[in-house]
Amino acid sequence: MDFAFDARTEELRGRLLAFMDEHVYPAEPVAEEQRARLASPWDTPAVVGELKAEARRRGLWNLFLPDAEYGAGLTNLQYAPLAEITGRSPHLAPTATNCAAPDTGNMEVLSQFGTEEQKKRWLEPLLAGEIRSAFAMTEPEVASSDATNIETRMIRDGGDYVVNGRKWYISGAMNPDCAVFIVMGKTDPDGDDIRRQQSMVLVPRDAPGVEVRRAMRVYGYEDHSHGGHAEVVFHDVRVPAANLVGEEGGGFAIAQARLGPGRIHHCMRLIGMAERAIELMCRRAVERTAFGKPLAAQGVVQNWIADARVTVEQLRLLVLKTAWLMDTVGNKGAHTEIQAIKIATPRAVVDILDSAVQLYGAGGVSQDFPLAELWASARTLRLADGPDEVHQRSLARREIKRHG
Numbered sequence: 001m002d003f004a005f006d007a008r009t010e011e012l013r014g015r016l017l018a019f020m021d022e023h024v025y026p027a028e029p030v031a032e033e034q035r036a037r038l039a040s041p042w043d044t045p046a047v048v049g050e051l052k053a054e055a056r057r058r059g060l061w062n063l064f065l066p067d068a069e070y071g072a073g074l075t076n077l078q079y080a081p082l083a084e085i086t087g088r089s090p091h092l093a094p095t096a097t098n099c100a101a102p103d104t105g106n107m108e109v110l111s112q113f114g115t116e117e118q119k120k121r122w123l124e125p126l127l128a129g130e131i132r133s134a135f136a137m138t139e140p141e142v143a144s145s146d147a148t149n150i151e152t153r154m155i156r157d158g159g160d161y162v163v164n165g166r167k168w169y170i171s172g173a174m175n176p177d178c179a180v181f182i183v184m185g186k187t188d189p190d191g192d193d194i195r196r197q198q199s200m201v202l203v204p205r206d207a208p209g210v211e212v213r214r215a216m217r218v219y220g221y222e223d224h225s226h227g228g229h230a231e232v233v234f235h236d237v238r239v240p241a242a243n244l245v246g247e248e249g250g251g252f253a254i255a256q257a258r259l260g261p262g263r264i265h266h267c268m269r270l271i272g273m274a275e276r277a278i279e280l281m282c283r284r285a286v287e288r289t290a291f292g293k294p295l296a297a298q299g300v301v302q303n304w305i306a307d308a309r310v311t312v313e314q315l316r317l318l319v320l321k322t323a324w325l326m327d328t329v330g331n332k333g334a335h336t337e338i339q340a341i342k343i344a345t346p347r348a349v350v351d352i353l354d355s356a357v358q359l360y361g362a363g364g365v366s367q368d369f370p371l372a373e374l375w376a377s378a379r380t381l382r383l384a385d386g387p388d389e390v391h392q393r394s395l396a397r398r399e400i401k402r403h404g
């Protein structure tokens with residue numbers, strides 16, 4: 001039985017489920033087919049634009065943004081079940097509803113910390129789904145799970161900042177529609193407070209000196225529908241000081257603020273992904289026969305399906321509790337729970353997808369079913385937005401402090 005949400009959420013859920021059935025799932029093979037015929041695999045298939053127009057027409061747009069001035073004004077608890085539904089088709093539904101990472105986090109940053117001019121130039125077209133964006137923090141040369149290591153330099157020179165550095169795994173940056181990067185670097189590399197050395201600046205993709213060098217792979221996938229994960233080099237890139245986001249030295253704090261909602265959104269979508277995997281498992285199990293009986297009659301298959309169902313129910317409750325805490329005591333107050341779901345969800349969903357791959361046999365690792373790619377994408381979430389171990393360490397420290 002489904003969890004009962006408030007009337008507005010239930011109404012939006014009904015609309016979103018209908019949109020998924022009528023438009024998103026049927027568009028999945030169409031998008032694949034269109035992409036194969038594009039001049040560049042990084043261009044966006046036409047069907048994605050059609051889905052965006054339809055989602056907007058149906059009022060299923062910018063659902064993630066709690067700020068009612070710019071977005072749907074939903075609480076995290078209201079958004080959670082909607083994000084879960086979009087996670088069932090992670091390559092299309094989040095983009096179709098303008099709720100895809102990394103744009104969501106970037107829009108949150110701009111709506112909270114952007115100047116009026118920055119909002120006009122970048123936030124408005126992002127909210128309208130006319131451009132895409134990327135968030136550039138991680139660097140190949142340093143352990144980037146510790147943001148104080150970042151080496152990119154953003155040195156003030158008159159009325160400008162001059163940016164030099166090399167980043168990688170910058171999601172979305174291969175997409176030609178990606179018009180702007182929020183870049184994290186050091187404006188005060190020798191400052192006493194290591195958490196005040198960093199700042200964020202907006203760098204237009206077409207600024208002289210920006211080199212989008214290559215697409216990094218994820219277990220061999222290029223992740224075209226997410227705009228890839230690029231290596232990007234900034235060679236003496238000059239941007240006006242007015243492109244600073246928030247205050248100088250505030251980059252670390254903004255990164256922390258940005259990642260809370262981003263983490264829970266990923267977990268919500270992962271639960272949708274797990275639901276899709278369970279559905280695929282059940283379908284395959286009844287359709288296929290081995291050694292004289294359907295796979296569904298094998299105890300081991302039943303165990304996989306039962307364990308997956310139990311896990312998803314547990315995860316969903318933990319995610320909903322976290323969303324409710326974020327709404328009631330704030331992201332800071334929900335810190336432990338955000339870390340708990342960030343640790344628990346990708347791991348568990350990777351396991352569920354792994355069982356589904358096993359059940360599909362060779363088909364499971366093939367390109368003919370979505371499972372292998374979903375597995376790869378869920379697995380990366382044990383790294384992206386901070387590796388498991390970093391969250392475990394800080395959660396454990398807080399727990400020890402509480403009792404010690």
Ligand SMILES: Cc1cc2nc3c(=O)[nH]c(=O)nc-3n(C[C@H](O)[C@H](O)[C@H](O)COP(=O)(O)OP(=O)(O)OC[C@H]3O[C@@H](n4cnc5c(N)ncnc54)[C@H](O)[C@@H]3O)c2cc1C
Nearest residue numbers: 135136137138143144145169170171380384385386387389
């Ligand atoms: C698909 C994908 C998309 C991404 N998208 C983006 C993006 O859009 N923008 C962006 O800036 N970055 C992005 N990233 C990068 C991601 O955020 C980093 O990979 C992550 O923060 C870890 O940094 P690192 O790779 O430098 O690993 P490192 O910091 O080198 O860490 C390596 C390993 O060391 C261990 N470790 C580190 N610290 C600790 C600790 N305190 N205790 C115990 N063990 C520890 C962990 O096992 C960790 O996995 C993406 C990554 C992937 C895979």
